[in-house]
Amino acid sequence: MSGRAWKFGDNVSTDEITPGRCLHLRSNLQELAKHTLEDARKDFAPNVKSGDFVVAGKNFGMGSSREQAPLVIKLLGVRAILAESFARIFYRNSINIGLPAIVCKTQSIEEGDELELRLRDGIVSNLTRKIELEFPRMSPTMEAILNEGGLIAYVEKHGDLLLA
Amino acid sequence: MVGKTLAEKLIGWHTASGTASAGEVVIVKVDYTFSHDAAGPLLINQLERLKTIGTQDTEWTSNTVFFVDHAVPAPTKEIANDQLLVRSFAMNNGIALSDAGNGICHQVLAEEYASPGELIVGTDSHTCTAGGLCAFATGMGATDIAVAMKLRKTWLRVPESFKLVIEGHLPRGVYAKDLILKALSILGTDGATYKALEFHGRVVEEMEVAGRLTLTNMAVEAGAKTGLVRSDEKTRKYLRELGREEKWREIKADEDAVYEREIVIDATELEPQVSIPGSPDKARPVSSVKGTKVDEVFIGSCTNTRIEDMRVVGQIFKGREKARGLKLIVTPSSRRVYTQCLDEGIIKILIEVGATITPPGCGVCFGALGGIPADNEVIFSSSNRNFPGRTGNPKAQTFLGSPATAAATAINGYISDPREFL
Numbered sequence: 001m002s003g004r005a006w007k008f009g010d011n012v013s014t015d016e017i018t019p020g021r022c023l024h025l026r027s028n029l030q031e032l033a034k035h036t037l038e039d040a041r042k043d044f045a046p047n048v049k050s051g052d053f054v055v056a057g058k059n060f061g062m063g064s065s066r067e068q069a070p071l072v073i074k075l076l077g078v079r080a081i082l083a084e085s086f087a088r089i090f091y092r093n094s095i096n097i098g099l100p101a102i103v104c105k106t107q108s109i110e111e112g113d114e115l116e117l118r119l120r121d122g123i124v125s126n127l128t129r130k131i132e133l134e135f136p137r138m139s140p141t142m143e144a145i146l147n148e149g150g151l152i153a154y155v156e157k158h159g160d161l162l163l164a
Numbered sequence: 165m166v167g168k169t170l171a172e173k174l175i176g177w178h179t180a181s182g183t184a185s186a187g188e189v190v191i192v193k194v195d196y197t198f199s200h201d202a203a204g205p206l207l208i209n210q211l212e213r214l215k216t217i218g219t220q221d222t223e224w225t226s227n228t229v230f231f232v233d234h235a236v237p238a239p240t241k242e243i244a245n246d247q248l249l250v251r252s253f254a255m256n257n258g259i260a261l262s263d264a265g266n267g268i269c270h271q272v273l274a275e276e277y278a279s280p281g282e283l284i285v286g287t288d289s290h291t292c293t294a295g296g297l298c299a300f301a302t303g304m305g306a307t308d309i310a311v312a313m314k315l316r317k318t319w320l321r322v323p324e325s326f327k328l329v330i331e332g333h334l335p336r337g338v339y340a341k342d343l344i345l346k347a348l349s350i351l352g353t354d355g356a357t358y359k360a361l362e363f364h365g366r367v368v369e370e371m372e373v374a375g376r377l378t379l380t381n382m383a384v385e386a387g388a389k390t391g392l393v394r395s396d397e398k399t400r401k402y403l404r405e406l407g408r409e410e411k412w413r414e415i416k417a418d419e420d421a422v423y424e425r426e427i428v429i430d431a432t433e434l435e436p437q438v439s440i441p442g443s444p445d446k447a448r449p450v451s452s453v454k455g456t457k458v459d460e461v462f463i464g465s466c467t468n469t470r471i472e473d474m475r476v477v478g479q480i481f482k483g484r485e486k487a488r489g490l491k492l493i494v495t496p497s498s499r500r501v502y503t504q505c506l507d508e509g510i511i512k513i514l515i516e517v518g519a520t521i522t523p524p525g526c527g528v529c530f531g532a533l534g535g536i537p538a539d540n541e542v543i544f545s546s547s548n549r550n551f552p553g554r555t556g557n558p559k560a561q562t563f564l565g566s567p568a569t570a571a572a573t574a575i576n577g578y579i580s581d582p583r584e585f586l
Contacts, residue, residue, distance in 0.1 A: 011353055011443060013551035020530035021556045023235055024242035027205045027249075039553040059354035059387065062443075063551060064530075065289040067206055067305035087387055088358055089289055093305035141189055141319060151307050152213050159217060161315050163189055 002116040002127055003051035003079050005109050006044055008037070010057035014064040014090065016040045018072060026068050033072040050077030053115050055106050057083065061090025070094040070101075080117050082106050082124060095142050098150035104135035140164040167418025169325040170392040171360035174300035174415075178283045186324040186422070195282040195299075196227050197313045200269050201243070202234040202532075203287035203306045204250035210310035218315045222258060228313055229262060229269075229277060230254040235533040236264035236525040243532075267498025267524040270294070270466040274377055275500055279403070279411035280395035285312050289384045290466050290548065296377035297402070298395035298415045303384065323360040323389045324424040326351075330365035332432030337583035339476070340375035341468050341546070341566035343367070343429065344382045345437035345447035350427055353445045357387030359424065362417060367431045368393060373402035374472040381467045382548050385444045436569050436582055441550055441561035450569060450581050458544045460537055461486075461574040462555075463567050464495030464522070465529040465547035471504040473546075473567040478510035480571040480585045481517040487577025492519040493528055493535045517574070531556025544579060546570045 016039040018032065025032035036045045037054075054060075054073060060083040061069060070093050073081065080100035084107075094101035100117065104124060109115065113128040124133040137143065144164035148154040155161060168176065169186070176184035178192035199207045218224075230250050238244035247264070254261040262272050269286065270293040278284055278294035284301040285291065287309045294301035302320075304312070312318040328347055347361075361383045368376065376393040383391025395415040403412045435449035463469065463477055474496065486492045494514050496502040502524060505511050514521055527533030529547040537543050537560035545555070546569075550562035565573075568582035575585065 013443075013549075013554075015530070015549070015551040015554045019553050019556075019558075020532045021536070021553075023202060023530075023532040024240040026202065027242065027246050039558045059357070062353055062387065063289060063549060065287055065291075065303040065305050066203065067287075067307060071206075085354065085357065087354070088389060089303055089305060092308060096305060096307040139189065139321070151311055152210055155214065155217055155311055155315070161191060161311060161317055161319060163191060163319060 001051055002114045003049065003053050005053050005055045005111060005113045005115055006048060007111040008040055008054065008056040011059045011062055012040055012056055013062050014066055014069045017061065017069040018066055029068065029071060029075055032068060033075045036072045036076055045076065048076050048078065051079050052077065054078050054081040055109050056081065057106065058085045060086050062087040065089045067093045067097065070097055070099050074099040095146050096151040098146065100146060102135050104133050108133070166422060167420035169360065169421040169423065170298065170362050170394065170415065170417045171300060171323050171325050171390070174281065174283060175320060175322050177281065184322045186322050188322045189319065190322060191317055191319050192283055193317050194285055194312050196229065196277055196284040197309055198229040198231065198269060198273065198286040199306070199309055200231040200233055200288060201247045201250050204230060205246050207287060207306040207310045208249060208253050210307050211314060214310060214314045224313055224316055225257050225259045229260040231262045231269040231272065232264045233268050233525050235527045236523055239533045265499060265523050267500070268466045268526055270381065271470070271497035271501065275406055275498060279408065280399055280413050280415050285309060285318055290381055292383045292388065292390040293377050293381040293466060295380035295383065295390045295392040296373055297399060298393060300390060302390045321358065323358055325360040325362045326356055327423040327426045328361055328363050329426065329428045330363065330367040330431055331428060332367060332430045334367055334431050335434065337436055337568060337581070337586050338431065338434050339566045339568060340371060340378035342434060342437040343431060344379050345439055345444065345564065346429055346434060347427065348382065348385055348445040349447040351386040351445065353385065353443050354387040359388050361386065361388045361391040363391065363393045372398055372472060374470040378468045382444065385548060436566060438569065438579060439550060439564040441563060443551060444549060444564055450565070450579065453563065453579050454581060456579040457542060458490065458573050458578055459541040460491040460535060460543045461570050462493045462528050462535055462543060462545040462547065463570050464493065466497060467548045468546055468567055469495060469497040469501065471501050474501065474505050474510050475508070476568045477571045478513045480568060480582060481513050484517055484575050486518040486574045490574060490577050492517070492574045493522060494519045495522045495528060496524055498524050530554060544570050544573045
């Protein structure tokens with residue numbers, strides 16, 4: 001299961017991922033998803049395929065706490081977001097909805113590279129360049145939430161909020 | 165025993181063990197949770213999924229507030245439907261409702277709800293504003309807040325703290341907004357990610373809560389989890405004026421608290437600051453961008469449209485007119501501020517200067533309602549963000565500055581130094 005890399009730069013804000021002018025679409029995620037990242041790259045939303053990757057620089061998702069931002073990325077079928085770093089709230093939101101947000105060195109990944117994520121091994125394989133990128137494990141609590149597919153599923157399973 | 169930062173103290177008071185140290189991951193009891201019309205529909209959906217989890221009584225609703233503030237009055241049927249859902253859910257479940265026109269959530273929280281020592285989480289990144297009252301307050305997404313509402317707790321990594329010491333005194337024409345823009349230019353948009361920003365120094369000690377709320381409001385623009393100011397006699401005075409003095413308690417960081425980084429800013433020599441389009445950390449002295457032609461001025465947002473800001477704006481606008489062809493939009497931050505402006509004659513000054521006054525709310529700041537710029541227009545805004553597309557048109561550009569700098573700019577039609585009018 002591999003997918004293509006869609007490259008973005010540093011400091012992509014939630015205003016670029018899910019613009020405020022689309023506020024009226026927040027309860028219509030299918031429609032909202034058509035505008036995903038359109039201010040950063042117009043070609044992304046119409047062409048991204050299930051299993052593809054968003055690959056970014058530092059501080060991806062800065063700004064607002066709108067959870068619709070990772071939600072529409074997930075809805076478009078994105079397998080994972082790989083970034084040098086994430087803004088705090090966006091990172092937590094991604095994990096909470098079961099979308100892997102992976103902190104890793106993304107410089108060696110080029111636009112269009114075929115990538116494969118081996119989450120449990122902590123490895124992103126760049127099949128195009130025959131490079132394996134190791135990434136550090138996320139915190140145990142984050143990992144436990146992601147493994148359940150998100151925070152609601154986690155709380156449903158445990159009946160409570162626990163620390164991993 | 166090593167001393168505690170404000171973040172460690174406030175979080176520690178909400179853990180089972182009664183203590184917290186930077187780097188620990190803890191479960192904390194939550195005092196207040198809130199949401200609003202932009203996140204509420206998603207949150208209500210998650211609350212439905214959590215129906216059988218946690219407490220089955222309705223106790224959780226007593227310390228929960230819902231706001232309708234993000235686009236008021238509703239500009240589209242879709243937004244009206246979202247607001248109806250939030251309004252009905254609150255009314256049907258005994259949740260406090262701050263409805264359209266009452267004000268921006270962070271301002272109303274400061275006026276009516278947030279108190280020193282509390283732990284507050286809400287579905288908005290500027291929740292950190294309440295740190296100006298020495299509450300540990302941080303923004304999260306709808307799913308986190310749904311869980312926090314229902315279980316009355318959340319999990320946090322206790323942040324390391326940066327100590328921002330603001331020495332000297334504030335010169336004429338320089339305000340809390342200029343200080344935080346200067347601090348952001350040092351920190352960068354992610355320079356304080358996961359950290360708490362603790363504001364210290366003579367300027368902060370002498371600053372009223374209104375200004376402190378401006379400092380903490382923009383902590384998130386450096387990536388911080390929250391911004392904090394001690395609770396002192398200024399805090400007490402603020403709460404007294406709101407009829408909430410009994411909520412006051414003195415809180416300060418320990419003398420020997422450990423900070424990851426210390427930054428000292430001498431306010432005395434500081435010029436008014438302006439952030440150029442792109443992000444709020446791109447701040448520089450007003451003199452370096454003075455003369456840039458501006459098409460629209462917005463004085464509003466949760467950052468700095470309290471009565472203290474409006475008085476300065478009124479002083480600058482009094483007896484003057486805005487530049488010909490310039491659009492001027494002013495949004496008081498709450499019904500209370502709006503009423504104060506009316507009582508003090510500021511609304512009349514605003515109307516006479518040529519401003520369009522919008523109801524208290526968030527719409528203009530994030531491009532959801534009103535003030536959307538035309539292609540290639542330049543906005544000067546007193547808000548907190550100027551990311552590409554923020555104001556509703558990716559082909560427009562936004563500069564940020566204080567309400568005073570915005571007012572001066574509105575009169576001249578180009579970026580101006582407010583000291584010219586003070």
